[in-house]
Amino acid sequence: MAKGKRAAGAKGTKITLKMAKNALRATPEGKLRLDLSNVGIATFPKCLLKLRNVEELDLSRNKLKTIPEFIGQFTGLRWLDLHSNQIERLPENIGLLRSLVHLNLCNNNLDSAGLSPEIGSLRNLQVLNLGMNRLNALPPTLAGLTNLTELGLFDNLFTQVPECTRVLPNLTKLNTKRNPVVYRQRDGQDSDSMKTTGNLYLAREGDLCHPCLERCRKKKLDSLQKKSNFSGLISPNSVARGSQEIWRQWITTSPPGFHKEQARPAGDTNKTTFTHNDNTL
Template identity: 50%
Template sequence: MAKGKGQKGKKITLKIAMNSIRVAFDGGLRLDLSKMGITTFPKCILKLTDVDELDLSRNMIKKIPSSIENFQKLRWLDLHSNQLEELPKTIGTLQNLFYLNICNNKLTTKNLPEELNLLKNLHILNLGLNCLDSIPTSLGALKELRELGLFDNALTTIPNSVKKLPKLKKLNTERNPFPDSTKQEEHADPIKRIETLYLVQEKDLCCSCLKMCQDERDKLKKLNNMTPSPSKKPSFPLLLTPNSVAKDNQEEWRLSSEHP
């Protein structure tokens, strides 16, 4: 039984986990344990390793165990918005992984396993909102990668091996302390940025994100207050409304029908 606790202090049991399995759009099995208040990886889900998708996002998990390698069928893994400081090396054994989101955690470059370069079928990788000061050149081995999120880190450069990935279409490097932003933009020009929208409640936002949202909302309110009021709606008293015409015509038809 898992040590992780969900809302109201309830433990994540095998029964709860089984009831959280859904059928994905493509017919695969999706285990959704997002936003459950889990602090420890639930060991009970190791009995459900036949799922195709695993969502543990928006929890408070600090560590993913090496036993994640048991999920060999996994194609979709979402760990965003936790408190992860490292990833196990065994994550590189998930050869079927297509999507990996580890955005908004506490990952550093030192604790980013080199084994990520073994995920040969990976199409989407999101590393945004972490504590990365550099990107391993070994990620250039991900030849199938289409989308890469590196925004809101401490990066000063992007390796050529990553920028020149043959199938990379979307790259988001915004809000990194690049020494020459113009030069970075030149490299990013042919690559579209990742634009992902997450809808969350205010209580799930960190202090800085909440303040930023509140500031933007205040700006929007001020802008709306400055917008001139619309002019008075024009009226056309001489025009008959369609209903009045229809009513007159209907009355004429009724009278003519009654008195042929």
């Protein structure tokens, strides 16, 4: 019996069509949103094809390793959140999601070979988060993302700022923090300069590892002592905006020896803490 339970656990939570329908809700903007985050899914539920008219899909904080080719049938999808899974490769049909405006792939196992060149076909994409992966290069096709305004490349393996980012006409925020980036000087100026931001966002204490929680508490105490004005609390960052009631990004600046698995959520609590992070776009 115990062996059977372990096997079932390895397969992850089975999502039925009824469960998926119960997870549907309308956003304040009137969009149809399907939230299946943090439910232990290990394989992309095929039953979701019955709900491919959704405009927002949240499968973050699960155990997904692959995304099937039939993801391309969600042609009306505008917002897709896959952060904090174990995804190693994107399917070619990701390029069929032509309506996509927001794509979050942060905190996965993507390397440059697994980042499909077809991602460059998402011409309406405005926000792309590729932080906390194993990328050291971007496909040249990303130069086709002419509507992209925010790009997160933090906590990867880049040794130089990707050339394709230099030709994106509407890019205003580029985060390459904590990469082994080598900056070049040209005409006395930093040719690889970029606009990065550090914002305030909401996170549940139960979603943070102990080192991160202690760091957040210390920063909160220091900030209160300085009587800082936390104006950012009324305007969460672009990653948090889609789902304020739950966390969007759970990691603060990584301390030495930090591993992603240490920070994976052990459960939700009702207590909320304010934390500062530069893992924003």
